[in-house]
Amino acid sequence: MTAALDEPRATARRAPLTRLLRSELRMVLRRPRTLIGLALLALVPVVAGIGIAIATGSSSGESVGDGLASLVEGNGLLLPIFGLTMSMTMLLPLTGAMLAADALAGEAANGTLRGLLVAPVGRARLLAVKAFGVAAVSLFAVLLMAATGIVAGLLLLGGDGMLTSSGTTLPFGAGLGRVLLTVVLVTVQVWALAAVALAVSAWTEHPLIVVVVSLGVVIVSGVLSVIPALDWLTPALITTSWEAIPEVVKDPLPTATLLTGVLRAGCYILIGYSIALSRMLTRDG
Amino acid sequence: MNRKRTALSVAAAGTATGVVGLVLLAAPAGADEAPPTLPEVSAEALVQSVLTSDVPALSGTVKVSSDLGLPVPGLPTGDEAVRVYTDGQGKARISMDQGRGEKTVIADGATTWLWNSADRSVVKYDSAAEHRADRSTEEKLADPAAVSLEFITAMRADSTVSVDGTAKVADRPAYQLVLTPKPTERTLLREVRIAVDSETRLPLRLEVLANGSAEPALSVGFTEFATGAQDAGLFTFTPPAGAKVTDGNAEAREHQPTEQQKKDFLATINPKVVGEGWDTVLVGTVPADLLKAEVSGKDADGRKAAGTPLDLLKQFGKPVSGPFGTGFVITTKVGTALVAEDGRVAVGAVPQQVLVDALGQK
Numbered sequence: 001m002t003a004a005l006d007e008p009r010a011t012a013r014r015a016p017l018t019r020l021l022r023s024e025l026r027m028v029l030r031r032p033r034t035l036i037g038l039a040l041l042a043l044v045p046v047v048a049g050i051g052i053a054i055a056t057g058s059s060s061g062e063s064v065g066d067g068l069a070s071l072v073e074g075n076g077l078l079l080p081i082f083g084l085t086m087s088m089t090m091l092l093p094l095t096g097a098m099l100a101a102d103a104l105a106g107e108a109a110n111g112t113l114r115g116l117l118v119a120p121v122g123r124a125r126l127l128a129v130k131a132f133g134v135a136a137v138s139l140f141a142v143l144l145m146a147a148t149g150i151v152a153g154l155l156l157l158g159g160d161g162m163l164t165s166s167g168t169t170l171p172f173g174a175g176l177g178r179v180l181l182t183v184v185l186v187t188v189q190v191w192a193l194a195a196v197a198l199a200v201s202a203w204t205e206h207p208l209i210v211v212v213v214s215l216g217v218v219i220v221s222g223v224l225s226v227i228p229a230l231d232w233l234t235p236a237l238i239t240t241s242w243e244a245i246p247e248v249v250k251d252p253l254p255t256a257t258l259l260t261g262v263l264r265a266g267c268y269i270l271i272g273y274s275i276a277l278s279r280m281l282t283r284d285g
Numbered sequence: 286m287n288r289k290r291t292a293l294s295v296a297a298a299g300t301a302t303g304v305v306g307l308v309l310l311a312a313p314a315g316a317d318e319a320p321p322t323l324p325e326v327s328a329e330a331l332v333q334s335v336l337t338s339d340v341p342a343l344s345g346t347v348k349v350s351s352d353l354g355l356p357v358p359g360l361p362t363g364d365e366a367v368r369v370y371t372d373g374q375g376k377a378r379i380s381m382d383q384g385r386g387e388k389t390v391i392a393d394g395a396t397t398w399l400w401n402s403a404d405r406s407v408v409k410y411d412s413a414a415e416h417r418a419d420r421s422t423e424e425k426l427a428d429p430a431a432v433s434l435e436f437i438t439a440m441r442a443d444s445t446v447s448v449d450g451t452a453k454v455a456d457r458p459a460y461q462l463v464l465t466p467k468p469t470e471r472t473l474l475r476e477v478r479i480a481v482d483s484e485t486r487l488p489l490r491l492e493v494l495a496n497g498s499a500e501p502a503l504s505v506g507f508t509e510f511a512t513g514a515q516d517a518g519l520f521t522f523t524p525p526a527g528a529k530v531t532d533g534n535a536e537a538r539e540h541q542p543t544e545q546q547k548k549d550f551l552a553t554i555n556p557k558v559v560g561e562g563w564d565t566v567l568v569g570t571v572p573a574d575l576l577k578a579e580v581s582g583k584d585a586d587g588r589k590a591a592g593t594p595l596d597l598l599k600q601f602g603k604p605v606s607g608p609f610g611t612g613f614v615i616t617t618k619v620g621t622a623l624v625a626e627d628g629r630v631a632v633g634a635v636p637q638q639v640l641v642d643a644l645g646q647k
Contacts, residue, residue: 070386070403074527124292163525165387166380167400167407236311250380250387252519254368256509260310267306274299281289281296 017129020121024133031102034137037095041141044091045083045149048072049156052079056157068246071165076157077175078249080149081182084142085246088186090218096138096190097214100197101207103130104276108205123280131198131273138190146183150176164251182248185258189242192265193218195272196238202279235260238268320451321458323483328446331462331481338486342373345455345510351503354495354618366508376520391522398522399533407524410533443467443562454480454489455510471639472563473619485512495618502618559631559643566633566643571624598624605637609644 028034049072056073068082084092107113116126153159162175170178197214204210221239224230234240241261247254326334347367371377380389386403399408449463459480466472473495480490490506524530556569602613605623612625614637623631623640631640 068385070405165402166389167391167398167402167522167525167528169523169525232311234311236307252516263306264310267303267310269303270299270306271303274296274303277299278293278296281292 017125020125020129021132021136024129025136028099028102028133028137033098034102037098038137038141038144041087041091041095042144042148044087045079045145046152048083048086049076049079049149049152053156068165068249071163071249072153072157074157074159075163076153076155076159077150077162077172077179079153079157080146080179081246081249083145083149084182084186087145088189088242088245092138092142092186092190093193093214093218094211095141096134096194097197097211098207099134099137100194100201100214101210103134103198104201104280105204105207105210106201109207117283123283124277127202127273127277127280131195131276134194134198135191138194139187142183142187142190146179150179162249165249166251168251170251178248181253181258182245185245185248185261188262188265189245192238192241192268192272195269195276197272199272199275199279202276202283236264238264241265321453321483323451323458323460326448326460328448328462331448331460331486332446334486335462335481335488340371340373340487341485341512342371342514343485343510343512344368344370344515345507347505348508349505352498352500352618353502354498370515370519372515372517372520378519391520393520393522397533398524400522400524400528404529405525405527406529406531408531408533408536409524443470449478451483452480454482455507457489457510458483459489466563470563471636472634473621473636474563474634480506482510493619498618559646560633560639564633564635564639566631566635566640568629568631568643571628571630595626605641607641607645609641614640 052069052072068078068085072078072082104113107116117123119126121129161172162170162178164170193214196217197210200213201207201210218239221237225234225237225239225243241264244257244261247257345368347369349367367379367381369377369379374394375392376394377392378389380387382388383401383403386401388402389398389400391398391400395411397410399410400406401408444464444466447463447465449461452459452461459482462479462481464477464479466474466476475494475496478490478492478494478501479488480492481487482489489510490504492501492506493503495502553572554569556567559566559568598613598615602615602624605612605614609629610625610627612623612629614621614623616637620632620634621637621640623637623644625644629644631643633640633643
């Protein structure tokens, strides 16, 4: 009755949405594998920062690596961006796939999905709650990585602004803005893969299959994108936008490229959730 | 049950929308668009307007792509995008991806800066004149205006210049200026097409088409083009803290060959131009010891490549013999190179026989 007082009358008959979302979040965050995964992800930028700090300390004047890595030295604000783009190749997609696998297929494997399907919650609503859980926790993981990256970068590597790959130096505030932009871009891409994984998750009862199929999608996309004869296919591949994320350190910002990446991810999100929805509606519990 | 059906159709519509979105992203922009209608213009007037046009303040993306049909595997196909900005008054900024780093050239009027993010180095050139001579061909290609102008002036004597309809380049209506070799020219090239912007009269795209292929062998052009005032901050550069700054002028002076060295070099090479127009052939001599010298290095894929240049020629070239002796010929879609075993070399955008004739003229 207390919950009903907080909600408008129209929705009072069903379980209030905020409570469902909160309980879903609590459940996802209470799983030990989620916590261990988050902790490991948070460590990625720290480990990368320590590695770069040691490498620059021992060999003076030598470039630490290629691409972004060569710019991170003495350029702490770039460390979260470096960590995020590095994790985008495998760790973050894996996290998204794991969360999506647990959301539906995991429940089905435990036998708890049946209970949820017969509960007085609409199936579309159930899917929305599950999708919210996946999206919120992946956003949290990316934010966590950015936070540990900023702290580790400023402590280990220093720097009071951000040196872009175009050779300009952004003030601290603008640099922080670029980190936040990276967080948004990376999160949207993780959501795209998680949406595809959720669609698979709705079709199977084995969480492992979801993870395997999602990684298969990533690897096959990567292979297809390097075959010259299939160049026409590249703009439609899910991994194409992932490769463009490091462009956030260019100055001026290549807005068009980044926007195309977000649109592409949006298409995958739409397809993934639509397929998941149609399966949830026709599923026999 | 009705709600379920509605939800299912929503899901189907969602899937379809997503797929259509991906198809649109993958579809080349303006592929099946009708060419724009523009007022008629004669070829002479068009060339004239191109020659007299000034570069306004603009920003754009230039794409260079080539399909030369080289028999050497592992060469990059060369699809590179270059961002260009200019304020129309001599200040410019060019940035391009190189490997996994970024190279930026900023000309702020008095100084030209070259930034390379891969090793955080800055090269500084003081006067614009000296810099121009130092620009690599790649950067020159990034400026389609200069490339096209060079072509038009050089080719007018031996080519038919005509306006062949219109096209849309970088979403702008453009005239297609076509240079076709006169029938007497013995060349591998079919035509050179230059798309000229109808408004600014700037060349927007240059395409070189070879005989026997519909796709251009070489294409340099804008994929994005917008005129308008540019942010002045784009044309200033301060070397970031911790970057290696070298004086490009001093370095160039150090490596400048002396007059005698230049003379010696020219004497060994002995360059000669045979023919004119489209069938111009450049004939020279490569020192025989250079041809037989052991070269070891890494090719584009990082594999170890070793052997003399002659070995490489034997591998990729086709043996050929004629009045000049014997040698090897390498054929691409746009040009042919012939290296005789005694070190004489002939290069041109011509079929093999023309090269054989040119070498025989000696």
